[in-house]
Amino acid sequence: MNGAHDLGGMHGLGPINPEPNEPVFHEEWERRMFGLFIATFAGGHFNVDQFRHAIERMNPAHYLDSPYYEHWLNACETLLVEGGALSHKELNEHTSRLEKEAR
Amino acid sequence: MAHRDHNAPLSDTALRVKALEALLVEKGLVDPQALDAIIDTYEKKVGPHNGAKVVARAWTDPEYKRRLLDNATAAIAELSYTGVQGEDMVVVENTPEIHNMVVCTLCSCYPWPTLGLPPNWYKSAPYRSRAVIDPRGVLREFGVEVPDTTEVRVWDSNAELRYLVLPMRPDGTEGMSENELAALVTRDSMIGTGLAKTRSAGASTKRTRASGGQHERRA
Numbered sequence: 318m319n320g321a322h323d324l325g326g327m328h329g330l331g332p333i334n335p336e337p338n339e340p341v342f343h344e345e346w347e348r349r350m351f352g353l354f355i356a357t358f359a360g361g362h363f364n365v366d367q368f369r370h371a372i373e374r375m376n377p378a379h380y381l382d383s384p385y386y387e388h389w390l391n392a393c394e395t396l397l398v399e400g401g402a403l404s405h406k407e408l409n410e411h412t413s414r415l416e417k418e419a420r
Numbered sequence: 421m422a423h424r425d426h427n428a429p430l431s432d433t434a435l436r437v438k439a440l441e442a443l444l445v446e447k448g449l450v451d452p453q454a455l456d457a458i459i460d461t462y463e464k465k466v467g468p469h470n471g472a473k474v475v476a477r478a479w480t481d482p483e484y485k486r487r488l489l490d491n492a493t494a495a496i497a498e499l500s501y502t503g504v505q506g507e508d509m510v511v512v513e514n515t516p517e518i519h520n521m522v523v524c525t526l527c528s529c530y531p532w533p534t535l536g537l538p539p540n541w542y543k544s545a546p547y548r549s550r551a552v553i554d555p556r557g558v559l560r561e562f563g564v565e566v567p568d569t570t571e572v573r574v575w576d577s578n579a580e581l582r583y584l585v586l587p588m589r590p591d592g593t594e595g596m597s598e599n600e601l602a603a604l605v606t607r608d609s610m611i612g613t614g615l616a617k618t619r620s621a622g623a624s625t626k627r628t629r630a631s632g633g634q635h636e637r638r639a
């Protein structure tokens with residue numbers, strides 16, 4: 318699939334800027350997302366190829382503009398919904414509830 | 421670094437992750453304690469100190485090095501570094517004639533059992549796009565100048581195959597023990613965007629680590 322993820326050879330994407338002494342995770346949600354991926358993968362909800370393909374199906378502008386573990390979040394949501402484990406409605410309702418609680 | 425103020429509102433993404441976890445736990449599809457154990461393993465236990473031991477063994481044991489270059493997966497398994505994202509490994513050796521570096525242009529494939537989880541720059545667009553068309557320029561950005569007489573080879577990882585670079589053993593390290601040598605092997609030297617530390621640089625890093633040091637510990 319020749320999509321936005323196929324970055325080899327593309328020009329103009331800026332400097333690399335390696336971060337000295339970079340932590341494994343930068344934010345708590347990245348840490349949880351990593352764990353959720355491993356747990357759902359190990360739970361047999363999808364295989365690695367399906368996971369990568371779900372990332373590649375992201376909206377290209379969103380793909381290029383979002384942090385790495387947000388790709389994982391999108392792919393996990395997509396595959397769990399497609400597999401019938403969850404629904405978008407449940408995810409949206411739960412997110413809105415947390416948003417209200419946080420206010 | 422970048423520690424979130426506990427009173428600051430969570431981002432939309434953070435809320436969505438929280439909702440996803442809550443729903444999966446509620447439905448009994450994920451065990452929160454298992455999640456904590458997974459995170460702890462990849463944040464604290466697995467990391468480039470594993471790969472460094474493989475490299476140090478190869479530097480000190482020619483028979484091991486031969487096995488490593490011949491069948492990396494099996495040779496790495498001798499040191500018990502096996503598992504997800506390390507199922508099929510290839511080790512490429514740096515020499516005065518050839519400098520190897522590794523990228524995953526399509527995503528973020530990386531040998532987890534030997535190097536841990538990849539740094540952000542490895543997964544980001546600038547490195548992935550440029551490593552394959554301007555590797556010497558990329559290396560300069562990491563402060564590495566490869567002589568014109570050295571060929572640069574770039575290996576594009578994929579979901580099936582993961583690469584580990586065997587960096588050159590620094591001069592002046594004769595007689596050092598395997599553990600001392602492992603302390604000279606950096607993450608970037610095993611990706612190929614760096615070189616192993618020299619003996620004096622290794623010693624000064626050790627001092628910093630001892631005084632500062634809550635980060636990774638080397639055996």
